Amino acid sequence: MLDATIRTGAALEIEALSVAYPSRGGWLQALDGVSLSIAAGSVRGLVGESGSGKSTVVLALLGLLGPAARVTAERLAFDGHDLFANASALRGRRIGVVFQDTAAALNPALTIGSQVIEPMRVHLGTEHRAAWQRGTDLLAEMGIPRPAQVMRSYPHQLSGGMKQRVGIAAALASEPDLLLLDEPTTALDVTIEAQILALLDELRSRRNLAMLLVSHNLGIVDRLCDTVSVLYAGRLVESGTTGEVLHRPRHPYTKGLLAALPRPDRPHAGRLAPIQGNLPDLTAPDPGCNFRPRCAFAVAGCYRPQLLSGDRHQVSCHRVDAVADLPWPAEPVPPTAAPVASAVPLVEARELSIRFDSGGWLQRLLGKVGGVLAVDRVSVTIRNGEVLGLVGESGCGKSTLGRLLLRLLPARGGTLRFASAVVGARPDAHFRQRAQVVFQNSDTSLNPRQTVGMILGRAVRWFAIASIDAEVSAEVDRLLDLVRLPRSYAQRYPHQLSGGEKQRVGIARALASRPKFLVCDEAVSALDVSVQAAVLNLLRDLRDELSVAYLFISHDIGVIAHIADRVAVMYQGTIVEEGAVGDVLQPPYHPYTELLLSSVPLIGKRRTVAASTQAARAVPMAGGCKFADRCTRRVGPICDSVPPPVQQAAPGHGIRCHIPLPELAAVPHWLSQ
Structure with a gap:
């Protein structure tokens, strides 16, 4: 200790x-x-x-x-x-420090133990044997199982959560x-x-x-x-106790940040309210309020310099008393018709499966092939103009399922239909045109050597939407209009755009083929809350305008609750629960869904996690429920040996679990946990 x-x-x-x-x-x-x-x-x-x-x-x-x-x-x-x-x-x-990306902070060529004991050796002069033992104790204190084995492991052998715990252990090693x-x-x-x-x-x-x-x-x-x-x-601009600042914000900027936040306890709560504009030019600091150009409450007096004032709750705003009780104004809803989801499926997948094999050629020759069943007989349906949210932990198969629906990966089993037509392993150009993807990281998905116009124009030409230069230019202008970017941005390079603007270009490129189906793979996870709100509003508007269907993949349940019509919860390659957003966010729900919901940190609510948060098995138990080893509500040996049935809690709301529905419905609502 x-x-x-x-x-x-x-x-x-x-x-x-x-x-x-x-x-x-x-x-x-x-x-x-x-x-x-x-x-x-x-x-x-x-x-x-x-x-x-x-x-x-x-x-x-x-x-x-x-x-x-x-x-x-x-x-x-x-x-x-x-x-x-x-x-x-x-x-x-x-003074210890834990950085954001522990995977980058840890040296891949050194063992975990050598990196944990380094601060003790350098700063405390601890002898190697004692430092190694202390490092092992530290990993155990961080809740890492088998700490002695982990000390001899390398970073690539650990999960993201374990790497982060190692980073904290290393930061605490020198006390x-x-x-x-x-x-x-x-x-x-x-x-x-x-x-x-x-x-x-x-x-x-x-x-x-x-x-x-x-x-x-x-x-x-x-x-x-x-x-x-x-x-x-x-x-x-504002400082004080957490309760005062986040529960009763007084500065307009803080109000704007909170208004832009999608919350899972308020599904489909209306349009998010992003903060318009961008950060000011810091090479020419504004002597007055530097938030004035973006502030919904700004007046002429805001040009005067202003400092933090107050006792426990300090605010830097000329109009603090006048705006203290005013909410951040909502963004006006564009005059578009509400989406009408068709009863006919656009995307219909049945029993899709894929396994990623491991082992070398000798193991394959001997028939000793291991691997991971990344997607295990998954069936999903998405209708025109509908948004299906897909949530689950990293490694559960969300992105793999998205790629299977786009036929970017070869399925080992199952069928895929698009607009009632069977899609083969090598789909034709018509399918490629009508099914597109928006990637998570726009920085790496946009060519830094091409202008926005060149990036969008290439997609327009590739799908034969236009071929003459004037027509291509007009189509690029149309795409920029769709994603609410000035037409002059066609002359800019990616490095000249903000994160939100780059993501809008990525969306525009996906829309260049005039698709009917988009896979959005963590499309807003890397964005600030205000920029994220603007992109989410844009995606909802495009769904309404173009009747585009989305598979929206995200680990943020608040985002899913805001944008999705239905949600599918995925665990180790299997859909364990699926239904309308409102149904999935209230009992009865699968114990894994309960775990996810109770883990979400919500402003104003201090809750305990509802189930075991231990890591999932690398290879799930054969035959039974894949969540059985983490479930605190298991009903007995049946969970280990018998595949759980899908129970219908409501029309369209299926839960794959052995626990009877009345017992699942009897658990407290996640907001009251």
Whole structure:
């Protein structure tokens, strides 16, 4: 057990921290007079859009901004030590850090053990044998099973959640007093995220750790943090207790962030309200309110400089009293007809299966082929103008199923029909034209050497929508109009676009063939909450305008609840529950669905996870229920040996489970857990 000495007082003090970087346009003011403090044993959240300066705060505290950065502060201290003079001595020893992408932070050529013990060897001078034992104990403390075996493993042999726990263990190895967490759960499933949050909360309480949590996920900030500071374009605009700031926001920017958030407890709650516009030019800082160009409540007086004011709940706004009780205005609904889902299936898959084999040629020759049954006899139906949401943990087969429906992967079994016609293993050009995909990462799916016009024009020509230059140009303009981008963007390159704009170009390219079916594979997961809201609104509008059907793949249940008509819950290659969104979000539901829902961090609700969050087996148990080894409500040996039946809880609402429906219906609603 590591040192759990109780410490009191302010662990971290930041007063008027400013950071500027040299750029072609002059000095870029990344931070402008940021002040905050964190007491021992408390957690402060730091939220805001990408580019607001959150990670710059973390790097400034660690002294990792580099010599080109211009850093000034009236006070930058940790436990009384000046960080300007002592950052290198405190970094790693008394100040630990957990980065967003642990897979990139861990060295793939070194064992887990060598990376966990390095801080102890470097900062504490611990002897190798003692450090190795302490590292093993640390992994066990992080809840990692078989820690001695994991110490000898390499990063590629661990799941995402285990890598993140290893990152936390390495950060705690030198017994720090302050832990900096830079988006520590962004790439994790909701169940793994729940485990990490519970672990951090327990460590904070037991070790009296001070923490700074950087995140764009307001739900986990509400779950873990005592206080929160809202950062916009390098300036703090609101700060106070988490309850005050997130439950009763007073600054327009905070109101806008919360209004843009899709929530699973409010399915189909209407149109999301994104914050229009983009971050200001930080090479020419606005002396007044820098949120003014995007603010729905701005008036002429907002041109005057404004600082944080107030006691426990501080706000930087001229009109704070006038707008305190006003909601962020909703975005107007475009005059399009409501979608009418056809009764005739557009996409109809029956018993689709695919196995990814492992082993070399010798194993295959001897008939000793292992592998993973990624999709196991899955049947789905999607109608014209309908959105089917697909949720589940990473590795459950969601993306693989999407590729099977597009015939981008060869199925080992089952049939696929599109518009009543059978789609073969090598579909014709007509199917390719009518079924398209929107990828998750627009940065890697757009050619950086081509302009937006060239990218869209190539798709237009490929599918013979137009061939003459003038007609292609007109079609590109039409596509840009569809995704609400200026026509002048045809001359821009991808690096000249924001994340949301790049994703809109990806959507436009998918629409270039005038398809009737789109697979959206985590199409909004990498976007800020406001940009995500704008893209979700766009996708709903396009569904209404063009009667396009979607398979919408996401691990974010809030997004699915907002956009989908029906939802399918997938676990280890099998659909365990399927039905209308409203039916799936209330009892009765499958124990795995219950686990997913109870793991979602919701603003204003502190709930306990409803089932075991242990990792799924790499190879599920043969014959029985695949969720049996994690289910806390199993009914007996039948769960291990007999495939569960599909029970109809309501018309169109099927649950694959041995537990009788009355017992499934008797569990509390996930919002009350």
